[in-house]
Amino acid sequence: MNIQFNQVMPFPLASISHGTESIWGNSAQLETGKKILLNASSGKGKSTFSLTIFGIRKDYDGNILYNGRDIKTFSVDEWVEIRQRKISTVFQDLQLFHKLTVAENLLLKNQLTGYKTESEIKTMLAELEIDHKWNDPCGLLSMGQQQRVAIVRSLCQPFNWLILDEPFSHLDERNSLRCLSMIDAECTRQKAGFVLTSLDDDNRFSYDYELKL
Numbered sequence: 001m002n003i004q005f006n007q008v009m010p011f012p013l014a015s016i017s018h019g020t021e022s023i024w025g026n027s028a029q030l031e032t033g034k035k036i037l038l039n040a041s042s043g044k045g046k047s048t049f050s051l052t053i054f055g056i057r058k059d060y061d062g063n064i065l066y067n068g069r070d071i072k073t074f075s076v077d078e079w080v081e082i083r084q085r086k087i088s089t090v091f092q093d094l095q096l097f098h099k100l101t102v103a104e105n106l107l108l109k110n111q112l113t114g115y116k117t118e119s120e121i122k123t124m125l126a127e128l129e130i131d132h133k134w135n136d137p138c139g140l141l142s143m144g145q146q147q148r149v150a151i152v153r154s155l156c157q158p159f160n161w162l163i164l165d166e167p168f169s170h171l172d173e174r175n176s177l178r179c180l181s182m183i184d185a186e187c188t189r190q191k192a193g194f195v196l197t198s199l200d201d202d203n204r205f206s207y208d209y210e211l212k213l
């Protein structure tokens with residue numbers, strides 16, 4: 001699924017200056033299957049980008065097209081289908097249910113499409129060294145552990161695009177690399193692309209290209 005940004009300018013960002021390379025106010029293409037770094041300093045709109053592309057924020061001029069269709073024209077049912085099968089996300093606030101256990105958070109998501117088996121989900125947790133938290137409420141996990149749960153949850157569905165908003169901000173280098181490798185493997189398996197937003201350049205991975213805000 002191609003995603004096209006045409007002269008998109010979120011209202012809160014209209015009054016600050018953006019470089020000629022910025023997505024904001026220009027044209028930009030997210031090409032099917034590409035692995036993209038979106039690098040921008042604090043306050044330039046990384047979270048705004050993630051919420052806008054997912055149809056949660058609509059306060060912008062210009063338009064965003066999925067395969068040529070303006071996302072502002074999608075019905076509620078179409079958004080349900082897109083969010084279950086086309087685009088997966090890890091937002092900065094993670095959006096985990098704090099009172100539910102790790103198992104409940106993951107299985108609740110997974111049962112929408114039955115994409116993974118329980119054993120596959122446990123294997124992913126084990127690879128990220130949080131399988132021992134299976135029965136613990138998410139609210140009692142450290143922020144880095146919660147980030148890892150949210151990353152695993154984002155992989156428990158089919159998708160064409162994975163949007164990750166600063167997903168490693170609480171993770172050490174070793175865990176960041178493990179997560180990156182898991183994300184890369186799942187995207188490759190699904191022939192999907194991802195956009196990973198970051199405050200800095202990231203030389204740990206060979207991204208297909210970089211976008212700026």
Ligand SMILES: Nc1ncnc2c1ncn2[C@@H]1O[C@H](COP(=O)(O)OP(=O)(O)OP(=O)(O)O)[C@@H](O)[C@H]1O
Pocket residue numbers: 012013040041042043044045046047048049199
């Ligand atoms: N819902 C909103 N209504 C009005 N202004 C907003 C809204 N959300 C964000 N902003 C403003 O838009 C600008 C960009 O915010 P955003 O959170 O997208 O930046 P960011 O690049 O993700 O920042 P950080 O790296 O610090 O997380 C900020 O000035 C913020 O105050």
